[in-house]
Amino acid sequence: MRKHLYIKGSWVEAAEYRPLYSPYNGMNIAEVAYANEAEVEQAIAAAELASPLMARMPAHERASILGKVAALISERADECAHLIALEAAKPLKAARAEVDRTAMTYQLAAEEARRIHGETIPLDAAPGGEGRIAYTIRQPLGIVAAITPFNFPMNLVAHKVGPALAxxxxxxxxxxxxxxxxxxLLAELFEEAGLPAGALNVVTGSGSIIGDILVQDARVKAVSFTGSPEVGIGIRRKAGLKKVTLELGSNSALIVDQGVQLDKMISRAVTGAFSNSGQVCISLQRIYVHELLFNEFVEKFVACTEALHVGDPLDPYxxxxALIxxxxxERSLEWIAxxxxxxxxxxxxxxxxxxxVHPTVLLNVDASAQISCSEAFAPIVLINRxxxxxxxxxxVNDSRYGLQAGIYTNDIGTALAAAERLEVGGVMINDIPTFRVDHMPYGGVKDSGIGREGVKYATEEFTELKLICFKKE
Structure with a gap:
C-alpha cells in the first residue's frame, strides 16, 4: 500500500517513499511519501491559492462541510479505529473512543463556525469618543500550519484542523x-464532504524538514504544534511574529487527601495512568497520597493495575x-532502573x-529521579506518601511542567486552596488530571506550552481581531 501526498485536492506522487512499520509487531503497514522541500513548497502554494476562497466562504457552508466530516467519521468508525490501532498500537477500545471524540470535535467545530463574532464598543465611555460607532470582527489569518503527534492521531489533528477551517x-x-x-484518510473525508481543493493539504515525512519550512515561511500565519518542549521552544524561536500555539506535555499529578473513599476512584486513577500505555500528555504520572491512606491506596491501585490486559492492540480486550x-x-527501563x-x-x-512495557507502579520515588521530574510517556506511575x-x-508544583492536575478531597477548603495554588492550566477536583472533553479550554503553563486548545479557544487563536470605527458626522 503506497500513500501519496495530498496537495491541492489531488494525490501527488512524491520523489521518495519510506516504509511504515507496526509498533507492536514490526509488520510493514505501508509505503508513505517522504516530502522534500519542493513538495512542501507546493503544499504552501496550494494553501495560499485557496485562502481567498475560504475567507469568503459563508459560515454556514464551512459548518456544513465540518458537519459532514463528523458524520463520515462516525459512518466509518470501525475503519478509523482499526487504522489507529494499526499505526499507533493503541488498543482497539481506546482507538474507538478516540474516533468517537474526533467526530464530536468536528461537530463542535461546525457549531463554532456559525458563532464567530465580534462586539460593539461604547466609544463614548471615554472623552473624545462621542459621535462614533465602533465594533470588532474576527477574520481568518490565512494559512495555518498544523504539526501533530502520534498519540491521538485523529483527535489531536481535529483540534487543529477543525478550528482552523471553521x-x-x-x-x-x-x-x-x-x-x-x-x-x-481524513483528507479523503474532507474531499468527500466538499472542502475546496487546497484548503487542506497533508504532507508526510521528516518533522525537521517540513516543520522548519512551515514555521519560517512568511505565507504561513499561524503554527499549532503538539509535541516535546525542546521542539516547541525551537518553533517559538523560529516563528517570529506568527501566532503560535504550543502544547508540550507534562508529568501530571494527582493528590489524594485523607478521608477519600478509595473504591470510588481507584479504577479511574489506574485508567488515567495506563491508558494508551501512558502516552497521553495529561497521563497520570505522579500520585501523592496522604499518609493515613497510603498503604490502602497502594494495595488497591496495584491490584487494579495487575488486572489490566496486556497484548495485541487489535484484540478488543x-x-x-506497545510503546510507539x-x-x-529502552528509555522507560532506564528510568525505572x-x-x-x-x-x-x-x-x-x-x-x-x-x-x-508492562504497567509499572513505583513507590517512594526520589524527587530528582527522571520519572518524577520529566515526562515519562510510558505506562509508569509513581506513588509517594x-x-x-x-x-x-x-x-506537585515542584515541576518544570504545568498542564493539568487533580485532587480528590472531601474538604471544600482544601479543594479551593488547591485550585488557586496548583501551578497548572487546569485543576480537576475529585477527578484525575487526565480528564478532558473537547470543548473545554486546554493548555498549560511553564514548559507545558502557551495558548489554549478546545474548539472555541482554538478558533479564536486562528482569527485576527479587527476594529471598525464610524464617525457619524
Missing amino acids: AGNTVVLKPAGQTPLSSL TDVS ARKDV EAKRLGAEVATGGVSQDNV VSSMEAAIQA
Whole structure:
C-alpha cells in the first residue's frame, strides 16, 4: 500500500517513499511519501491559492462541510479505529473512543463556525469618543500550519484542523511520522464532504524538514504544534511574529487527601495512568497520597493495575499495548532502573516484552529521579506518601511542567486552596488530571506550552481581531 501526498485536492506522487512499520509487531503497514522541500513548497502554494476562497466562504457552508466530516467519521468508525490501532498500537477500545471524540470535535467545530463574532464598543465611555460607532470582527489569518503527534492521531489533528477551517483558514497538516495514515484518510473525508481543493493539504515525512519550512515561511500565519518542549521552544524561536500555539506535555499529578473513599476512584486513577500505555500528555504520572491512606491506596491501585490486559492492540480486550518506538522502551527501563538506584520500590511491572512495557507502579520515588521530574510517556506511575496537603501541593508544583492536575478531597477548603495554588492550566477536583472533553479550554503553563486548545479557544487563536470605527458626522 503506497500513500501519496495530498496537495491541492489531488494525490501527488512524491520523489521518495519510506516504509511504515507496526509498533507492536514490526509488520510493514505501508509505503508513505517522504516530502522534500519542493513538495512542501507546493503544499504552501496550494494553501495560499485557496485562502481567498475560504475567507469568503459563508459560515454556514464551512459548518456544513465540518458537519459532514463528523458524520463520515462516525459512518466509518470501525475503519478509523482499526487504522489507529494499526499505526499507533493503541488498543482497539481506546482507538474507538478516540474516533468517537474526533467526530464530536468536528461537530463542535461546525457549531463554532456559525458563532464567530465580534462586539460593539461604547466609544463614548471615554472623552473624545462621542459621535462614533465602533465594533470588532474576527477574520481568518490565512494559512495555518498544523504539526501533530502520534498519540491521538485523529483527535489531536481535529483540534487543529477543525478550528482552523471553521475560522475560514487553509491548512497545511504535517502528521507524526509514525501515524500518517489516519491523516491521509481524513483528507479523503474532507474531499468527500466538499472542502475546496487546497484548503487542506497533508504532507508526510521528516518533522525537521517540513516543520522548519512551515514555521519560517512568511505565507504561513499561524503554527499549532503538539509535541516535546525542546521542539516547541525551537518553533517559538523560529516563528517570529506568527501566532503560535504550543502544547508540550507534562508529568501530571494527582493528590489524594485523607478521608477519600478509595473504591470510588481507584479504577479511574489506574485508567488515567495506563491508558494508551501512558502516552497521553495529561497521563497520570505522579500520585501523592496522604499518609493515613497510603498503604490502602497502594494495595488497591496495584491490584487494579495487575488486572489490566496486556497484548495485541487489535484484540478488543487489550488495555495496554506497545510503546510507539523501541527507543521509548529502552528509555522507560532506564528510568525505572534509575528510580530503583535512588531508593524506589517496584510494586508491580518494571519489565518489558518486545515493545510492550508492562504497567509499572513505583513507590517512594526520589524527587530528582527522571520519572518524577520529566515526562515519562510510558505506562509508569509513581506513588509517594505525604504528611499534609501543603506538602502535596508543593510536590506537585515542584515541576518544570504545568498542564493539568487533580485532587480528590472531601474538604471544600482544601479543594479551593488547591485550585488557586496548583501551578497548572487546569485543576480537576475529585477527578484525575487526565480528564478532558473537547470543548473545554486546554493548555498549560511553564514548559507545558502557551495558548489554549478546545474548539472555541482554538478558533479564536486562528482569527485576527479587527476594529471598525464610524464617525457619524
